[in-house]
Amino acid sequence: MNSLLEVKDLTIQYDTKTAVQGISFDVRPGEIFGLLGPNGAGKTSTLSAIEGLITPKQGSVHVVGFDINKDQVEARANMGLQLQVTSFQQDLQVQEIVTLYASLYGVTLSEDEVRQKLADIALLDEAHATAGKLSGGQLQRLSLLIATVHNPALVLLDEPTTGLDPQSRRKLWERVEAMRESGRSVLLTTHSMEEASAICDRVAIMDHGKIIIIDNPHKLVETYKDDPRVKVHIRHGQATLEDVFIGLTGEHIRI
Amino acid sequence: MEQSQQQSIVRTIPSYREVLKALFRADLRTQYRQRRAVMMSLLVPIIFVISWRSLIPAIGGAGVLSICIAIGLPAIGLMSYSQTIARDRERGVFQRLRAAPIPTSVIMISRILVQLVVALFMTLATYIVASFADGIHLPLLNIILMCVAAIIGGLSFLGLGQFVVGTIKSSEGVNAAARLIYFPLGVVGALGQIGLFGKIVQVIVTYSPLGTSKTLLAAAMNTSTIGMATLWALLITIGYGVVFAGIGIKRFTWAVS
Numbered sequence: 001m002n003s004l005l006e007v008k009d010l011t012i013q014y015d016t017k018t019a020v021q022g023i024s025f026d027v028r029p030g031e032i033f034g035l036l037g038p039n040g041a042g043k044t045s046t047l048s049a050i051e052g053l054i055t056p057k058q059g060s061v062h063v064v065g066f067d068i069n070k071d072q073v074e075a076r077a078n079m080g081l082q083l084q085v086t087s088f089q090q091d092l093q094v095q096e097i098v099t100l101y102a103s104l105y106g107v108t109l110s111e112d113e114v115r116q117k118l119a120d121i122a123l124l125d126e127a128h129a130t131a132g133k134l135s136g137g138q139l140q141r142l143s144l145l146i147a148t149v150h151n152p153a154l155v156l157l158d159e160p161t162t163g164l165d166p167q168s169r170r171k172l173w174e175r176v177e178a179m180r181e182s183g184r185s186v187l188l189t190t191h192s193m194e195e196a197s198a199i200c201d202r203v204a205i206m207d208h209g210k211i212i213i214i215d216n217p218h219k220l221v222e223t224y225k226d227d228p229r230v231k232v233h234i235r236h237g238q239a240t241l242e243d244v245f246i247g248l249t250g251e252h253i254r255i
Numbered sequence: 256m257e258q259s260q261q262q263s264i265v266r267t268i269p270s271y272r273e274v275l276k277a278l279f280r281a282d283l284r285t286q287y288r289q290r291r292a293v294m295m296s297l298l299v300p301i302i303f304v305i306s307w308r309s310l311i312p313a314i315g316g317a318g319v320l321s322i323c324i325a326i327g328l329p330a331i332g333l334m335s336y337s338q339t340i341a342r343d344r345e346r347g348v349f350q351r352l353r354a355a356p357i358p359t360s361v362i363m364i365s366r367i368l369v370q371l372v373v374a375l376f377m378t379l380a381t382y383i384v385a386s387f388a389d390g391i392h393l394p395l396l397n398i399i400l401m402c403v404a405a406i407i408g409g410l411s412f413l414g415l416g417q418f419v420v421g422t423i424k425s426s427e428g429v430n431a432a433a434r435l436i437y438f439p440l441g442v443v444g445a446l447g448q449i450g451l452f453g454k455i456v457q458v459i460v461t462y463s464p465l466g467t468s469k470t471l472l473a474a475a476m477n478t479s480t481i482g483m484a485t486l487w488a489l490l491i492t493i494g495y496g497v498v499f500a501g502i503g504i505k506r507f508t509w510a511v512s
Contacts, residue, residue: 051354052354053350053353053354053509053510072356073268073356073357073358074268074356076354076355076356077268077356081354083347083350083351083354087346087347087348087350087351088348088351089281089285089343089348090346091284091285091288091289092281092284092285096281096284099277100277100278100280100281101355103269103273103274103276103277104269104274104277104278104352104355104356104357105269105355105356106267106268106269106273106356107267130288
């Protein structure tokens with residue numbers, strides 16, 4: 001079975017600093033894939049290279065078979081993305097933002113269709129509010145709607161639940177799982193091990209620009225629960241993905 | 256997967272024209288809602304055109320009107336264009352737009368077109384005020400030529416705005432630099448044109464971006480004055496635009512960390 005996203009031997013360098021060192025992974029159809037790692041591990045750089053926003057020093061990224069550096073427009077047309085910093089034009093109204101981004105992806109939406117989409121994410125009352133007036137949770141929901149407005153095969157989510165309350169987070173998980181049910185693939189980065197355990201089919205743990213391991217989160221816990229590096233970090237009797245993560249990446253705080 | 260890939264391959268990729276139309280509409284709306292910047296570029300020339308009525312016998316109606324419109328042009332490039340670009344870059348608006356399946360050039364072309372609309376609006380508004388307040392009336396052909404001259408002058412100041420936003424990364428820095436450049440350029444340019452600061456400053460101002468734009472505007476309003484000086488003004492105006500925009504584009508980064 002072909003992958004919707006193929007990252008091969010990706011190396012990203014900023015001046016003298018190597019942010020990502022020869023990583024490879026793939027995201028399969030209907031899969032939620034989590035990219036985990038401490039601050040500065042190289043997650044956002046990897047995502048930026050997948051989005052085609054930075055040119056890697058080495059390696060390749062293929063989205064639905066399209067090379068992001070050679071067939072950029074086609075590759076981007078087949079993916080939707082939610083950036084870490086939700087960044088819409090502050091003076092545009094919510095409904096105008098939806099219409100604009102739909103147009104940029106070649107989708108024409110009637111006024112009723114826009115309203116229906118906003119109702120689906122509980123933002124209908126804010127249809128005429130400007131983006132600058134939305135709360136963090138509302139912006140995240142809007143961002144997720146924009147990411148899927150063109151029904152892409154692959155959706156990239158950069159720390160999608162950061163700053164959300166538990167209710168909003170649960171709702172977002174449901175939406176991400178609904179994407180999987182509809183056959184889309186999702187690549188997400190997160191600092192929440194609870195989130196990775198709850199919704200990811202596979203996770204890659206990154207540190208210092210390299211992938212340490214890729215596996216199903218529950219299998220990872222099973223495999224490493226007796227590892228001495230992990231055992232010392234178990235806090236509540238039973239090993240969790242967070243214990244495995246800290247065991248494999250170390251407990252010192254990254255800047 | 257094959258079916259999914261097939262669906263993806265036939266996905267509609269919008270044409271350049273469609274994307275430009277969508278972005279232009281959105282940018283125009285944004286500009287309309289940020290009326291303060293437009294008011295700034297409108298207010299200064301209108302104040303000058305009303306208060307300089309007494310200069311008409313000395314330098315003529317075209318002379319006064321051309322200086323007043325020329326003063327409004329730097330405000331568009333420096334106070335409006337460069338600052339909106341710097342602010343949106345800092346907020347990550349461009350990163351989000353660049354991730355869409357669109358050529359990056361269309362993002363900037365849309366922004367430039369909006370500013371040219373503002374330049375045209377400012378030019379026509381200043382002319383209308385001048386016609387009521389100062390009794391300055393131009394034939395239709397000269398009004399059209401005046402608009403063309405305002406666009407050429409406006410482009411050179413947009414080039415200057417691009418230079419500022421290309422060489423300075425923070426929006427606060429761009430804001431400060433734009434004001435620092437605008438006031439000497441605008442005030443010294445306007446007053447220097449009428450000889451208030453002496454002959455040397457008048458010559459320098461004549462060949463500054465504001466001075467060459469003024470020369471073009473004056474020639475457009477009174478075509479009988481078109482000559483070598485107008486041609487030089489046109490070439491120098493284009494030169495300013497190309498050099499400033501060239502450096503600004505080369506050094507421009509879409510995102511600041």
